[in-house]
Amino acid sequence: MNSQSKDAESTRQVKVRYAETSALYASQVLVNASGEDIILNFSSGYMSDPSSGQTLLPVHTRIAMTAAGARRLHALLEQVLKGPASPESPAGDNVPEQARARFPKAPGSDR
Numbered sequence: 001m002n003s004q005s006k007d008a009e010s011t012r013q014v015k016v017r018y019a020e021t022s023a024l025y026a027s028q029v030l031v032n033a034s035g036e037d038i039i040l041n042f043s044s045g046y047m048s049d050p051s052s053g054q055t056l057l058p059v060h061t062r063i064a065m066t067a068a069g070a071r072r073l074h075a076l077l078e079q080v081l082k083g084p085a086s087p088e089s090p091a092g093d094n095v096p097e098q099a100r101a102r103f104p105k106a107p108g109s110d111r
Helices: 004-010 067-081
Strands: 028-033 037-045 059-066
Touching: 037 067, 059 067
Parallel strands: none
Antiparallel strands: 028 037, 037 059
């Protein structure tokens, strides 16, 4: 790949389209790693099994990624969490504008 195509690729605009817009809360994350990939297992938290009395950690979502993808995620999370947290901005003020959550514009809306 030549430098011109690298420059074009780095400035390409990408529109994100969510297949699913609901979100699941995760207070616990288990990480498994193999030689080639990282698997993140997300859970809402511990719960007690009434029949056995054991404490369980039910996993509701699993995401697998390459080590390079995990490094990019780590760098982005580190950037977002650098700023001072507040009730209005729990992740701090370092969230890039393109990464900020916002409501979609309603058809015919000026906002």
